[in-house]
Amino acid sequence: MEPPKERVKFIQTDLVLPYHYYAGDYKALYLRALKDKKILGSKCSATGKVFVPPLMSSPDAHAPCEEIVELPDKGIVTTFCVVNVPVYGRDIELPYVVASVALDGADVSIYGLVQECKAEDVEMGTRVQAVWKPDGERQGDHTDIKYFKPTGEPKAPLESFIHRL
């Protein structure tokens, strides 16, 4: 005798894992400041380079970043991607632009959506400014900056940002 020839082909498992994440002090400070329309970075004690969101230490100099600085909400699109693929849990009309934005005075870029323009109007070097959620609606989290929009200023020259994508 033997077990049935026709096997059970699959088992279905649904993993449910509870997590409770901490932002850490640097990130908490950064996120809470967004509520006041402030973008904070941290400055490396060895090189003076500015990281946004603020890092506790600089990856290049391996030195502490002991000073918090405020950055303007304007910058340059250093590079970008036009997304035509729907992503689970994200309801933005396709296509949309996700850009690396180098804020003025920052030495690394942040991610942001670029809207209020056609995707084909976004270029490497386009100057953009943050569009914030209105007063009273900002919660102190990433969604406080809704997206970036072009400022209409002249495009930044490639050599000014090609090494801070």
Next chain:
Amino acid sequence: MSKLRNVAIVGFAQAPIVADDPHRTAPEMLYPVVKQALKNANVERKDIDYQCAGSSDYIDGRAFSFSQVMEVMGAWPPVQDSHVEMDAIWAAHLVWVKMQAEECDTAIIAGFGKVSEGSPMHVLNLQLDPFYHASLGLDHVSTSALQASAYMAKAGVDDAGLAEVAARNRAAGAKNPDTQLRQAVSAAELQKTPFVTSPLREGYLPPIGETATCLVLAAEGKAEKMCDKPVWIHGVDHRIELQTIGARDLTSSASTKLAAKNAFAMAGVKGVNDAQVVELGSTTPVEELILRDALGLSSGLGGKADGPVVNPSGSPLCANPLMNTGLLRLAEGFRQLSGRAGERAVSGAKRAVVHASAGHCLQQNIVWVLGTERRWA
């Protein structure tokens, strides 16, 4: 054993082991630790040839968790690097192998795990075979309890025996400023704590805790310049067993026995009694008893303390920061042999045997022999 390269532990640092650190992320916990370990080893980051970390994505609750810590390890300009999805003591072993292959002379080993952010019960269930064991909801406490019951039935050890082992470790932990539970508790008190999964009581299990650790290893020629008392690796081996807990003899640890036999042969020692200190990665009293047996130590039950001092750190029963627990055992060996063990120092310690474990019911085991003198002339 043919001649190997003399490699030493020359520095170590750790973050305080706490139930949770709400102020810092894993890389933020690690940054000062890496800096301190380098300082302790009198070395600049640029003089380190290689780095290797040990951590787990599931512990941290994010895929590629290890890549976050590249930001804090001083990896610029780019460095030679690797990562094992294991307790960092296996990263230390990989580095030691790398040194034997003469691929590096100095290295830092980092361990981290934001244990408080997840639920170890849920997470460690995922280590088990998905068809027959994980789907029953088995967690690490329950599998340890199964092992404990089998051992107690076979060896005739009772609840009081477990309490005695746990109390001994808690008393040792009280003298260790770097562990998490630092209060001695009597066996009688521990026996009053409630069962989590019987026969294991709350008092017989480690607390949930987290830390970050960094160990510095160096080969002969460089090690002496980095540490006043380098602690030399005399022998090491690790072995895994099949996983299915119902298909193994849970009451003994064959893989520890084999790893110890090989490590002892490499070290040129007869057995565990050639050491003055033994540090075990036991997360339950029963694991300690099984490991004692596997290494050839007496049970120590009934207050009979002969042979080497076992678990002067207080063992993982006083702190079990996952992914670091093993590396902390190696650190204890280093601290004991290099005069850095403070109040809990075992006097005259010249040789230590260090053990660490991974998986359910001691599935995977590593055994090290450390000494104050170079092993190979």
Next chain:
Amino acid sequence: MKAPTSVEPMSQRMTVQFPYKRSTGEVTGRFLAGLKEQKKIWGRRIAGQGVVVPPNSYSEVDAKSGGEWVEVKDEGTITAVGIVAKPVADLHPSDASFAYVLVKLDGADTSLAHIVKDRLGELKVGARVKAVWAPDGERKGTIRDIACFQLVG
């Protein structure tokens, strides 16, 4: 501004939820079909390991393939037992206190992990237990097609 030393912690709870559809393969798939269709427990006789329950398509001892099907009894002896005092949500298979057991089924050389829900106080190594099957129509082809084990007598 100086860098933060200790600000009000910011935290977020999140449940990470992923579905997996796992292929069983020939041996595990037929073992599970045996539970579901036949209410029978099948082991594999493997050189060097005896009759292994639950079975794999390989020996965990020496990695060799092969073996032959052997039916074992749905009754056996407890080789290990742990009683979970307070079950954990989204993990454990019972809301009330229950026991995990390893059972060496009659005819098998290894022990099967499973659960017992009743008479927890009487459980001990050496006690005899028998499988309680999930009712017809409710067996889905998983190890939980054996609903639990219960003490014999």
Next chain:
Amino acid sequence: MSRAVAVVGVGQTHHASKQPDVNCAEMVRIAIDKALLDAGLSHEDIDAIVLGKAPDPLEGIMQPEQYLAGALGAHMKPIIRVHTAGSVGCTTALTAATHVASGLYGRVLTVAFEKQSEGNAMWALSPNYAFTPPMVAGAGGFFAPYCRAYIMRSGAPSHIGAVVAANARENAGRNEHAHLREPITVEDVLASPMLWDPIRFLETCPSSDGAIAIVMANEELAKKGPRKPAWLKAGATFTEPMYVPGRDQVSPLAGRTCAKHVYAKAGIKDPWNEIQVAEFYVPFSWYEPMWLENLGFAPLNEGWKVVDRGDQKFGRHLPVNPSGGVLNTNPIGASGMLRFGEAALQVMGRAGEHQVPGVKTALGHAYGGGAQYFSIAILSTEL
């Protein structure tokens, strides 16, 4: 490297979007059985095992070396598990090589796999992390901006990506193990949907289930084997952090440093003329010209010219990815080891229909993370 290391056996599964007939353990065992057979060895001959794969959430099994210990033949042996993002497969192979080079282990089995069809890679790899804006949109969304920057700074014409994709598919047609083998034309690629501009659908790697196993041995044992081994001349892994001011994400310094390091160890001065075949990790077609530059096969900003001339095609000066590469077969954790293994097969003269004639030296390469983790191996016919 202190002691010589040889590849003495290679085995891989067929790769497909789903392997529903086998479970994870059995899929891995297919590759292992083939590798052992290839080496004329059995499990008893293996001293240690090194396992690699990408994140555990892909299969929902934590530290799977524990579950798989028995299936891998690891019972009572040493095993370790490497995880270095996309580079992991190649790094795992090099870790096994280190074990042999140490003199501690005579023969080491190394294995890499992914069975991503059991979960959902898109979910597992781009979850919503707390306190972080959601990751762009999978790996394609992450790397597309760097491809755009490459095009901008090199002045590469827009058809280059499509040429790479069509050529890779033609190559995959000669590889019986490849996942995607149906021929496609440059026109097909250009007509395929733009997913993450500038990356089109047919310029994107698939999701595959698959595994590869390799047996390595020391010199003495390798020479006893039934076949001519492939000797590992050099191998290294280099990594860099993500947030380095001025970091060049298009041609990362870690990749350049790693290449320089292994060429120096292997005594290679002119990779373009001294290496006869290369297997790069190209998950999106633009990375082929990018890596040609990063690895020193072409001057900066001129990698695309190699593609435009067709010098990287099968039968030409330096065939790149004659196996069809990651663009046509991508079991994530195994993809890097496939590059290593394919390079070894080319050196052994046993790559079958996609064998490049007269290979003496071959390069295997993988990268991962945010183009941060690099792993390169040089294999040779000569000890």
